[in-house]
Each structure stands twice: as structure tokens, then as C-alpha cells.
Amino acid sequence: MKLLKRFGIPVLLVAAVVYLMWPKGGDVSGSEARALVDKGALLLDVRTPGEFAGGHIEGAVNIPVQELGQRLAELGDKDRPIVVYCRSGKRSSRAAGVLKGAGHGAVHDLGAMSRW
Numbered sequence: 001m002k003l004l005k006r007f008g009i010p011v012l013l014v015a016a017v018v019y020l021m022w023p024k025g026g027d028v029s030g031s032e033a034r035a036l037v038d039k040g041a042l043l044l045d046v047r048t049p050g051e052f053a054g055g056h057i058e059g060a061v062n063i064p065v066q067e068l069g070q071r072l073a074e075l076g077d078k079d080r081p082i083v084v085y086c087r088s089g090k091r092s093s094r095a096a097g098v099l100k101g102a103g104h105g106a107v108h109d110l111g112a113m114s115r116w
Contacts, residue, residue: 026089026096026111033083033110041081041108046095051087057116065091068098075099081106085113 028036037043037059045056046065056062063071065086075082082104086092089111096109110116 026085026092026109026115028083028108028110030110030115033085033108033116036081036083036108039081041083041106042075044075044082044084044095045113046084046086046091047113057085057113060085065095065098068095069102072099072102075104078102078104079106081108083108083110085110085116088112 033043043057043060045052045060045062046068047056047062048064049062052060052062061074063074082099084092084095084099084107086095089109092109092111096107099107
């Protein structure tokens with residue numbers, strides 16, 4: 001509380017930015033995600049095409065999160081498990097919500113690609 005009184009709003013802003021930029025963990029670990037993909041789950045990268053071209057997990061399909069709603073048909077069977085990831089976990093979390101809302105039953109959010 002003393003820090004807040006002394007430094008005020010700048011400290012809160014820095015803390016908020018750090019929190020938002022910190023890599024988020026998804027709902028599956030890297031080993032769990034690899035096992036799901038080995039068993040046939042679709043690996044979905046929801047980063048931009050430029051990020052994908054700069055490096056991605058082998059076998060991943062790239063559909064940017066902002067295009068996902070319009071490209072759901074490309075994912076095929078709604079019963080097929082999907083493992084979704086991005087750079088930090090924020091977009092993959094958003095994409096997992098879109099997928100679940102569209103009726104995909106087995107959506108697993110890896111979060112940050114670095115967790116693979």
C-alpha cells in the first residue's frame with residue numbers, strides 16, 4: 001500500500017502491462033498436447049501468417065484468430081480434438097472460446113507455443 005501511495009498510477013500501469021504480456025498457460029501441458037496430436041488431434045496455430053512463416057510447430061495448421069469464425073469449415077469434424085496455440089496464450093484462449101462456442105467438443109488450449 002505504501003508503494004501505491006508513493007508511486008501511484010504508474011506502478012499500477014506497469015503491473016497491468018506486465019500481467020497482460022506475461023505468457024499464459026493453457027489448459028493442457030506440452031506433453032499432454034503432444035500426446036493428443038500423436039493420437040490425431042488437429043494442431044491449430046492462431047497467430048498471423050507472418051508469425052507462422054517465421055516458425056511454427058511441425059504439422060500445425062495456421063488460421064489467424066481474427067479469421068477463425070469465418071474459416072471454421074476448414075477444421076472438419078467437430079468431434080475431432082483440437083490443440084490450439086499462439087505466441088503468449090492470449091489469442092489461443094480467445095480461439096478456444098470461439099471453437100467451443102461453434103460446437104467443437106474437444107478443444108485444448110496449449111497457450112504459448114513455447115510450452116510445446
